[in-house]
Amino acid sequence: QADKLTPSIGITLDRFIKQKQDEFPFATGELSQLLRDIALAGKIIHWEVNRAGLANITGSYGNYNVQGEEQQKLDVVANVRFIRALRNGGEVCGIISEEEDSFIDTGNHQGKYVVAIDPLDGSSNIDVNVSIGTIFSIYRRVSPVGSPPIIEDFLQPGNRQVAAGYIVYGSSTMLVYTTGKGVNGFTYEQSIGEFILSHPSIKVPQEGKIYSCNEGNLLDFSAGVQHFIEQCREQRLSARYIGSLVADFHRNLLKGGIFLYPSTQKAPNGKLRLLFECNPMAFLMEQAGGMATDGKRRILDIEPKEIHQRTPFFVGPQNLMERLNQCFQQEEVNA
Ligand code: P6P
Numbered sequence: 001q002a003d004k005l006t007p008s009i010g011i012t013l014d015r016f017i018k019q020k021q022d023e024f025p026f027a028t029g030e031l032s033q034l035l036r037d038i039a040l041a042g043k044i045i046h047w048e049v050n051r052a053g054l055a056n057i058t059g060s061y062g063n064y065n066v067q068g069e070e071q072q073k074l075d076v077v078a079n080v081r082f083i084r085a086l087r088n089g090g091e092v093c094g095i096i097s098e099e100e101d102s103f104i105d106t107g108n109h110q111g112k113y114v115v116a117i118d119p120l121d122g123s124s125n126i127d128v129n130v131s132i133g134t135i136f137s138i139y140r141r142v143s144p145v146g147s148p149p150i151i152e153d154f155l156q157p158g159n160r161q162v163a164a165g166y167i168v169y170g171s172s173t174m175l176v177y178t179t180g181k182g183v184n185g186f187t188y189e190q191s192i193g194e195f196i197l198s199h200p201s202i203k204v205p206q207e208g209k210i211y212s213c214n215e216g217n218l219l220d221f222s223a224g225v226q227h228f229i230e231q232c233r234e235q236r237l238s239a240r241y242i243g244s245l246v247a248d249f250h251r252n253l254l255k256g257g258i259f260l261y262p263s264t265q266k267a268p269n270g271k272l273r274l275l276f277e278c279n280p281m282a283f284l285m286e287q288a289g290g291m292a293t294d295g296k297r298r299i300l301d302i303e304p305k306e307i308h309q310r311t312p313f314f315v316g317p318q319n320l321m322e323r324l325n326q327c328f329q330q331e332e333v334n335a
Helices: 013-023 030-055 073-089 123-128 215-220 223-234 245-255 274-287 318-334
Strands: 060-064 070-072 092-097 113-121 132-140 161-169 173-178 183-189 194-199 210-212 257-261 290-293 313-317
Touching: 013 030, 013 183, 013 194, 030 073, 030 113, 030 132, 030 161, 030 173, 030 183, 030 194, 073 092, 073 113, 073 123, 073 132, 092 274, 113 123, 113 274, 123 132, 132 245, 132 274, 161 245, 161 274, 173 194, 173 245, 173 274, 210 245, 215 223, 223 257, 223 318, 245 257, 245 274, 245 313, 257 318, 274 290, 274 313, 290 318, 313 318
Parallel strands: 092 113, 210 257
Antiparallel strands: 060 070, 113 132, 132 161, 161 173, 173 183, 183 194, 257 313, 290 313
């Protein structure tokens, strides 16, 4: 009787990773440990984000990051926490961070992996209490184990990712990730300090009814994009735009929606970074049954030339992505 009255808390992230690792007979456990290290840092940032108001660590830090954006204190805190967690875990030989000019050699030269991290994306939303997020990408290094990491370890196309995911700090804190075998979502249960499987095998709804873009830039968009947005309005799709990529992406992944960040006058190559934002989100969306392009090419096939390069970004369910593609093709014909 007691057993029936005692609800199960569900599968913890640790048990899930262990189960999945058993499915990979040759997995040596380092990737599993690396995912645990990221989850740990996420728990710490959850704590920092939720206490920010009291601890007066919101607001700007008076520094500017390599993007020329004013660094919010929580940005800096998150950057330090993730770099420390990844360094102490021992599996990672090198890290690139959206907050750092060049790559970081962790000193773990036996580590087989490198990580690209956006410690706290959408930080301009921190002060106005809008959901923000951490985005991460994991690659196997290309340089020999035992040597220091080199720049080529970090300039790999997104189709070489071994894992990718995000943590969204919103009404609840969730970790969503893939290792190339589907997408799974975990909700953080603060009272026991565990991520619990809450969204197994996420698939993006194919009949997307939402479009997300900053329509303030509409007049900068190409004729193809403007035509697509006109079609979205004609079909009475819902316009939803938070201005925080992780929050916008998470809603579109679960509800079915397309996200567009085209090139604009201010950002001729688009605003979002290929390595820190577009590759991980593209991997997740493809694993959930959707698509991601730069308007011409599959995001995951783009060969990066430099760490902070930007790209136009279109990501969502196939039906909407194919309709957008038709608008691009029509634009070519009319050109
Ligand atoms: P805009 C936040 O600064 C960010 O990098 C992403 O999280 C978000 O999707 C985008 O910029 C919003 O950009 O130009 O619409 O404010």
